[in-house]
Amino acid sequence: MNPVWDWGFALSILPDLLSGLVLTVQATVLGSLVAFSLGLVFALALRGPAVLRIPVRGFVELIRSTPLLVQIFFLYFVLPDFGILLPALAVGVIALGLHYATYTADIYRAGIDAVPVGQWEAATALSLPRTRVWTGVILPQAIPRVLPALGNYVISMFKETPLLIGISVLEIVGQAREVGGVSFRYVEAYTLAGLLFLLLSYPAALAVRRLERRVGIA
């Protein structure tokens, strides 16, 4: 009988797992970019006129109240119906980004609300154009304050990228399933996959906490 934990096997599957981890990180980075930009669009739309605000609010609530996995399936199966053929990874990135944009929207909103009203008044007094008020006065103050909160969502997203195995993207957990399945040695495969997650997400969480303290003082 093989030992429960085989170091030789563990080492042999590490390269495959690491290549999966690279894909996981890629999906997270791209997904975050989508979430950051789309979230800002949502946040601004939620401050807009009712015709814009109400449908966006409804959409945000729907996305938040339903599982990311179902949204991934939805996009994966439904987009081709509309003639949009994308690689699975791209669908995954869109789904991750869209899902988390509904959360980052609230973060931005809180950051914008926290900008003192005097800043708005000063911008009005200087009769700055609307776009300049946002890009030159409000957002540069709002965004640094919300960076830790955005960072927390990046970490959450990182931990949710394994959902992409649902549409056959071979990120780290998909790789673990492949290499573990060949020899039926799942203990090493899934334990290592878990440790690799911890190895990245725990230091990231500590970094966010440190950033939180710094922003809190500033």
Added chain:
Amino acid sequence: MQGDLGLFLRVILQGLPVTVGATVGGIALTIVLSFVAGLALLSGSRAVRVVSRIYVEGLRGTSEVVQLFWVFFALPLLVGFQIVPIWAGILVLGLNHGAYGAEIVRGAVQSVPRAQIEGAMALSLSPAQRMRRVVLPQAIVEMLPPFNTLFIQLLKSTALLSFVSILDITGITQQRLIPNFGSQDFSIWLVVLALYLVMSLLITGVMRLLERVAAGRLGRGPAARTRLVTTSAGVG
């Protein structure tokens, strides 16, 4: 088309007991683990704090999918037997969300003003009485809104169970409906999304009600954010 929608709904609803069962079971386990681990984080004993901290950071630091696969595929190789899938699913849901809940409990207990504890001491209440009669009733009011969010996360996480062939509403849709009615996947998935939305709203409704009850027991009026339900529910 109308008939198809009825058929879709009938098939999807077959998965509803599994989704609801996993959610309710997961929430029950989450509550227990949140309080045990959360109060352990505040324990006077260093060893208890360290064990609880390892549980919380370990479960929060790894992916829920990894935890699910670990319990389903690695654990049986270690212990030699397999847990009934739905129970294993509830175990993972509870363990994972309990780790997040522990921080909610810890934060809420710590947010109770120091003077409240001193007042309880002055009345010579025992430590257990202080916790049960003074600290927790106030802490629970603080906990309910974040627990609402956490429970909705848990409901959403039940969809992961479809990865291990559990036929919840996502699993049954993917395995039974999509292979046969692939051309109508738009309406099929829309039904699924709508069902999750309804369940999320139900959780929020129940939690809002509990918030009112908990705040009422402290002699506080309904908080500003519960105004939404005050028009429909006249209790409290």
